Amino acid sequence: MIRVVLPAPLCTLAGLERELLLEVAGQASQRTLLDALEAGYPALRGTIRDPVTRRRRPFLRFFACGTDVSHEQPDAPLPEAVAAGTEPFLIIGAMAGG
DSSP states (O other), X not given: OEEEEOOHHXXXXXXXXXXXXXXXXXXXXXXXXXHHHHHHOXXXXXXXXXXXXXOBOTTEEEEETTEEOTTSOTTSBOOHHHHTTSSOEEEEEOOOOO
């Protein structure tokens, strides 16, 4: 089971707690994790990734084991600690402003 931490607005939208557990089939990657998240929680479809291009939304960032993995390839394996559920996969709303 993979631990996923969501930003508060997405928790509210989907009626979820801040952290949830996801079962991911096959190798754990950003793509398989987000596919499982959207399949299990349809209210989140299109909120994290563009529904057509399947690319990450611009003001969201992904972190695994304290490292920003937002620009990693979608099929790159997630760190073993995330895949094993020891460390969470964080989806964070980016800050912008001036």
